Amino acid sequence: MITLRGLTVAFLAAAEGVEQRELAGAWQAVLEAGGTPRLLATRPGWVLAYRELDRADTFEVGAVIEESDAADYAALVLPGGVVGVDRLRLEPAAVEFVRAFCTAGRPVAAIGHAPWLLIEAGAVRGRTLTSWPTLRTDLENAGAAWVNEQVRTCQAGQGPLITSRKSADLPLFTDALVNECARLRGRLGPWGR
Template sequence: MSVDTASVLIIVNNWGIEETEMTRPLRELAADGARVTLAATTLDPCETVRHDRYPGETVVPDRLLADVRVEDYDLLVVPGGTCNVDRLRINPEALRLARDFAADGKPIAAVCHGPWLLVNAGLLPGKTLTACRYIKADLENAGGAYVDEPVHVCDAAGWTLITSRKPDDLDDFLDAIRQAL
């Protein structure tokens, strides 16, 4: 597989998504030739934010979370944004997708608050990862080992987890996604 033949799924709540953590993977992986699908809780436009408080770009999702299946994708991306992931991590469809990707041995890439979804999905025992420093205790309490690095790739437990801390680390995050594909 390579980026130009890959199918990538990005999952979000419809508001509170950190703008560049969604738009850069969406656009850059598509520009690389990947088929990228943005799935959200509803088909209403997704309202992004900058730094969790300033209005950002609005993007129309392609599909509903309930309508996507792991079999159709090669990699899952979970952008951050505090409010986005706080809602996403209790969404049964988002939890199902995260668990299904891990069970099928497919990579999951999560940035900033994105790993919060994996806490609730019960996927962190045995994994080493990074994220924004505000959720370090949550990750460790869920069985993950936290490292403070721009990007970290962990292949433990039969699936690849790619994590990053913040928007400033997106170059490294996207490079690691490209490598995984």
């Protein structure tokens, strides 16, 4: 059985607009594998999730991104949601947090519109990714190869990038996330021992 016991996984979301199914689905997969998920946001309090473009539930913020250190987390999950991701990519602290993960070589998992953050962080050139179809041109213009697949794990850079197209792809997306975290566990640092 795959276990993430002892690993803390960061989930990054804007204060409003994260896709609820993608946040909750990946969160549950980390919990079920024995890991500890932690929600990071641009401000303290609560994150308002959406179901597509309709307001949904709220989720308590575990830490503010400006006060967080990427080195404290084993992996990063970027749930989609066009509204939330569009807001996040305008936040310098969020973009820098994503960049820090990508350069450290730890797993980053992005679904739906979340690869916009990878573009802003300069992390897609030479990589093969999937996403919500409307991001194809953005990704290709940033130097990535785009594929229409349920999940794609790209090992071509410093660390694995796990991407999926949409909420319906969550089972494969979360399997890839958990497997990459478990596979890299021995090389992750003090929180991976």
